[in-house]
Amino acid sequence: MQRSINRDIDTVMKYAPDSFPADNKAELQTTYHRGYGLYKATCTGAGCHGASDHGRDTIPFFNLLQLDNYEASAKKHDPENHAVTAKLSPDQLSDILSFLFLRTLSRQVVAQQAKDKTEKK
Amino acid sequence: MRLLDEIQTAPISTDAGLESIRKEIAATRLKLKAIDFWLRYLEPIDYKKINGPLPVEWETEVFEKWEKPYKREAAGLTLAELYLDEEMIERDTLLKLIQLSIDATKIFTADSITRHLATPDHFFFANRLFLMNLATVYTTGFECPNTENVIPELHNMISEVKMIYACFNKSFSATPLPDAYLGLHENMLAFVTAQPQDFAQFDHFTFIKDYVNPLFALNQQLIQRYKVVSRSFNDYSINNNALSIFDKSFYRMQHPKGVYSLVEDPTVLNEIDRIGKLLFYDPILSTNNMRSCASCHIPKQYFTDTTAQTALQFDRQQRLPRNTPSLVNVIYNHLLMLDGKHISLQAQAKDVISNLIEMAGNEKEIVAKVLSCKEYKTAFKKLLKYTPGETEVSNRHILSAITFYYSKFSYSVAPFDEAMHKQQQLDEQSKTGFNLFMSKAECGTCHFVPFFNGVKPPYVGSEFEVIGVPADTNFSRISPDSGRYKIHPASETLNAFRTGTVRNIEHTKPYMHNGIFNSLEAVLEFYNAGGGQGRGLDVANQTLSGDSLHLTADEKIALIAFMQSLNEKITFENPPPRLPVSSNETLNTRKVAGEY
Numbered sequence: 148m149q150r151s152i153n154r155d156i157d158t159v160m161k162y163a164p165d166s167f168p169a170d171n172k173a174e175l176q177t178t179y180h181r182g183y184g185l186y187k188a189t190c191t192g193a194g195c196h197g198a199s200d201h202g203r204d205t206i207p208f209f210n211l212l213q214l215d216n217y218e219a220s221a222k223k224h225d226p227e228n229h230a231v232t233a234k235l236s237p238d239q240l241s242d243i244l245s246f247l248f249l250r251t252l253s254r255q256v257v258a259q260q261a262k263d264k265t266e267k268k
Numbered sequence: 269m270r271l272l273d274e275i276q277t278a279p280i281s282t283d284a285g286l287e288s289i290r291k292e293i294a295a296t297r298l299k300l301k302a303i304d305f306w307l308r309y310l311e312p313i314d315y316k317k318i319n320g321p322l323p324v325e326w327e328t329e330v331f332e333k334w335e336k337p338y339k340r341e342a343a344g345l346t347l348a349e350l351y352l353d354e355e356m357i358e359r360d361t362l363l364k365l366i367q368l369s370i371d372a373t374k375i376f377t378a379d380s381i382t383r384h385l386a387t388p389d390h391f392f393f394a395n396r397l398f399l400m401n402l403a404t405v406y407t408t409g410f411e412c413p414n415t416e417n418v419i420p421e422l423h424n425m426i427s428e429v430k431m432i433y434a435c436f437n438k439s440f441s442a443t444p445l446p447d448a449y450l451g452l453h454e455n456m457l458a459f460v461t462a463q464p465q466d467f468a469q470f471d472h473f474t475f476i477k478d479y480v481n482p483l484f485a486l487n488q489q490l491i492q493r494y495k496v497v498s499r500s501f502n503d504y505s506i507n508n509n510a511l512s513i514f515d516k517s518f519y520r521m522q523h524p525k526g527v528y529s530l531v532e533d534p535t536v537l538n539e540i541d542r543i544g545k546l547l548f549y550d551p552i553l554s555t556n557n558m559r560s561c562a563s564c565h566i567p568k569q570y571f572t573d574t575t576a577q578t579a580l581q582f583d584r585q586q587r588l589p590r591n592t593p594s595l596v597n598v599i600y601n602h603l604l605m606l607d608g609k610h611i612s613l614q615a616q617a618k619d620v621i622s623n624l625i626e627m628a629g630n631e632k633e634i635v636a637k638v639l640s641c642k643e644y645k646t647a648f649k650k651l652l653k654y655t656p657g658e659t660e661v662s663n664r665h666i667l668s669a670i671t672f673y674y675s676k677f678s679y680s681v682a683p684f685d686e687a688m689h690k691q692q693q694l695d696e697q698s699k700t701g702f703n704l705f706m707s708k709a710e711c712g713t714c715h716f717v718p719f720f721n722g723v724k725p726p727y728v729g730s731e732f733e734v735i736g737v738p739a740d741t742n743f744s745r746i747s748p749d750s751g752r753y754k755i756h757p758a759s760e761t762l763n764a765f766r767t768g769t770v771r772n773i774e775h776t777k778p779y780m781h782n783g784i785f786n787s788l789e790a791v792l793e794f795y796n797a798g799g800g801q802g803r804g805l806d807v808a809n810q811t812l813s814g815d816s817l818h819l820t821a822d823e824k825i826a827l828i829a830f831m832q833s834l835n836e837k838i839t840f841e842n843p844p845p846r847l848p849v850s851s852n853e854t855l856n857t858r859k860v861a862g863e864y
Contacts, residue, residue: 184657188530198305222334224520234530235333235614236523238664242657 155243155253175249182246184240190233208251218244271296271371275362286352289362293349294417298347301421302428308393308401310376312728314343316373319664321411322811323347324760326752328603329729334611335757342812343368346411358415388440389496393503394486395728397519398429399484400506402474403513404725408712415707418467419460426457443494446529449486452479468708473699476513476717477688485511501841505727507596514718516678519727522599523624524675526614526668527655536654544673549665551862552637553581554627557855560862561670564592568840570775571595571674577783580864581625588625589749591783594776596838597769602721603730605763606781607752613671618663631663637855638666643848682771687833688745694833701830704823709795710813711827714767720834722767732764736800736807738782742792743803747782762807766778771834788831 156176161225186206192198196207221232221240232240270856274292280394300307300319316325320342328337346367351357385391406422409415433453437444455480463470464574488511490496497848498504510518523529528540529842547553548567551560564579565571572594578587592607598604610616616687621629627851639645648661684702687694706712714733716724722731727783732752739747767780785794787832800807801814843860850856 178661181657184656186660188591220501224504225501233520236526236529236614237666239527239529240615 149228154235158253158256159249159258178242178245179249182249183242185235185243186246189235191242206247208254209247211251213228214244214247214251243251269371272363272366275359275366277624280357280359280362286357287298290349290352292415293345293352294414295619297345297412297417297421297555300422301425304425304510305394305398305429305432307376309390309397311597314372314375316340317344317741318369319344319411321346322359325497326732326756326758326761327675327729330743333694335723336406339708339758343372345369346413350413373583375859384684387438388443388494389498390495391436391440392491392496393498396484396487396506397502399487400725401424402511403484404479404712404717406749407467407470407472407475408706409710412714415467416465418707419463419470419472420464421458421563423457426453426460429453430457433507438849443490443496445490446486449483449490452486457482459500470703470707471699472703472706481688484513495524502726505576505653512689514688516681518718519600519623519820520725522601522604522613522671522675524599524613526612526717527658527664528651528668529829530656531654531670535652536614539647540651540669540672541676543644543651544669544671545841546644546844546848547638548673548860551845551858552641552850552855553629553634553666553845554862555629555633556582557637557858558863559627561617561674561860563864565595565674566861567674567677567843570772570838571677572776574775574777574798577786582628582863583625585720586625590781591778593768594772595677596776597678597721597834598721599675599678599769600721600723601730601766602727603722603766606731607755608766608767609755614664614667615677617667617670621667634666635661635663637850637852640852640855641848642851664728677838677840682836684830684833695829697826698833701826701833702830704819704827705830708823709817709819709827711770714812715770715841719769721769731760731767733767734760734762734764734809735795735806735812736763736803736805736810737765737782737784737794738800738803738805739782739784739808741784743805746800746805747784749781749782762809763807763811764811770831772829772838773831774835788828789824792819796824835853 153176156179158170159175160172218240222237224233231238235243270291271289273363276390278288280289290806290822293356297319312647320340323342325340325342326337327340328335343365345366348362348369351362351365361863402422402425404426404435405411407418412418412421415602433450435446457481459475463475472683488508491508505520507517509518525531525540528537531537531540540614548561548565550559551563558580564573566573573592576587576592578590579592580586581588601611603617604613605619610817618631620625621634622631639648644772645661648665651660651665652661658665669816682695683692684698686692696780705715707715712836714722714731716722716731724731737747739745746763752764752766755761773779775787776788779788779791785791794803794814794819796819797811798805798814798816799812800811801812801817807814845860847858848858
């Protein structure tokens with residue numbers, strides 16, 4: 148998983164603007180790792196969103212609308228859905244969502260790269 | 269529509285014309301109050317168009333505190349009534365205020381949330397909000413400028429809600445309001461009927477203690493018994509398990525644990541608390557290793573400094589522009605600092621520690637210095653396993669331990685709370701003071717029950733007020749601090765400050781953002797005179813009335829007695845006897861709590 152995280156970060160960074168400072172990359176990596184750790188600890192219980200299966204990453208790629216809606220309900224302490232988030236501090240919730248956002252973004256970047264390649268051919 | 273007709277036809281340039289409009293507004297208000305139970309619950313934001321208390325409010329709601337403040341422009345009956353007091357009255361402006369109000373009612377008809385009323389669930393949450401507003405808003409004149417109407421409107425609401433209750437029990441017979449509830453409600457109505465119509469003479473204390481709060485408890489029990497589920501964000505700010513409005517767990521508050529949010533084990537929490545306490549007293553967090561949190565937030569002085577108007581700056585020469593606020597009960601604010609700059613306790617602590625004129629700490633250096641102490645290093649390393657995703661000890665761990673430590677002093681209750689819980693009697697003078705607080709003295713319209721701070725029930729946002737605090741006690745000019753304006757520039761936010769709590773106020777002098785007043789008597793005099801405006805200062809956007817409150821000497825004494833009844837029974841601890849030893853010898857001369 149660790150390698151997968153670093154790969155995601157690298158993928159996103161390729162598309163980052165030139166002005167994006169290296170320090171921010173380090174910060175991004177820290178947030179991403181933290182978000183992953185928190186996700187694993189709080190979101191992968193029985194019947195919830197799995198983190199790995201036989202060593203393979205099985206975290207869903209939530210689309211941005213899903214993440215946005217989830218963020219809204221979690222911040223509003225929706226007890227019906229994902230009560231565990233009520234325990235999290237705002238910063239921790241933000242870390243998890245950043246991780247999921249970045250993960251989705253990396254997949255979009257990969258898809259875009261593949262599309263670009265096909266079009267070139 | 270009758271009101272619109274009246275405005276269109278009445279001769280508004282005459283006193284008689286204005287009086288007839290006032291009467292029609294009063295009659296419309298009574299009708300509005302009869303359905304307030306639903307309107308306020310279903311769409312609290314749009315309700316501001318129907319009966320908003322202020323023309324413009326910049327709001328940062330609890331659930332959207334990550335966003336920039338929203339501008340809410342109000343309309344409706346309260347503003348129309350206030351407009352009638354202006355010197356120049358234009359019929360069109362008056363009509364617009366009422367027309368906006370009528371338009372807003374259409375939103376309720378169209379709103380999707382109304383379909384939820386097909387189940388019994390939302391009734392109990394609407395009822396909870398109604399009961400809460402009985403204690404906090406409806407009786408204070410918050411949105412009823414003609415205070416002669418406060419109690420008649422209250423009576424009307426309590427009377428009309430009986431019809432809602434009857435309809436509910438008929439429609440949802442499997443989850444009824446029990447006889448015990450209905451009987452107590454009937455008694456409440458009888459109580460209000462027997463009370464004087466003047467809200468200054470109304471017994472707010474008994475009303476809340478004997479009727480509103482017990483009804484609130486019954487409603488909460490019903491929410492639990494019927495396993496009522498809400499799908500409305502409006503309901504999530506109140507804890508379903510709190511059986512009293514005066515329970516300290518009433519609102520969902522700040523997160524004191526920070527990165528340790530998932531820790532439940534008392535032994536581990538004790539360790540976080542122990543480390544947090546050491547750090548609170550440790551000047552290692554400042555660049556010169558001479559200033560700690562406890563330098564200004566002195567624990568035995570209710571975590572403030574009662575000896576200085578404002579604290580010294582880092583340079584030991586100048587003074588800070590603002591008074592040190594108490595950290596007791598700070599967890600019940602949804603925006604922090606007097607200007608509402610921060611949304612989390614940890615962000616607030618980080619700001620103070622890194623602020624160049626306060627502690628001037630550098631984040632990386634702080635972590636290195638803290639970890640140079642074996643005691644800290646061992647403790648934080650052991651605690652690391654409780655913070656998933658954190659691979660090494662960081663500033664976040666340090667800040668979270670500190671906020672967890674000082675927050676534990678916010679859970680104590682005051683004699684006033686115990687009286688509300690019928691665990692002890694409150695003396696007559698304090699009761700009189702509370703009744704004045706909620707009426708003639710107009711305190712309760714900004715310092716809301718139950719925390720007596722600016723958090724608007726039901727924990728929807730923080731109020732910022734412009735009261736015209738002077739720069740000096742001669743009232744030569746207004747304080748130059750622009751307050752909320754620095755964070756969010758708008759004409760309404762100039763010189764506005766977050767309303768602080770009245771809890772423990774006797775022990776947290778000096779008062780106001782700049783610590784200008786040193787006694788509660790001086791504060792009361794200031795309010796009694798009508799704030800800065802009342803003392804002749806030019807405060808164009810003052811949110812406090814510039815008129816005198818006409819409080820008598822006895823009334824002021826009673827108000828202070830009430831405030832004293834809000835002194836919480838807190839057991840403060842002694843400072844740690846020593847600080848952790850560092851491997852860096854130069855750090856081992858630092859003193860517990862710092863040097864200035």
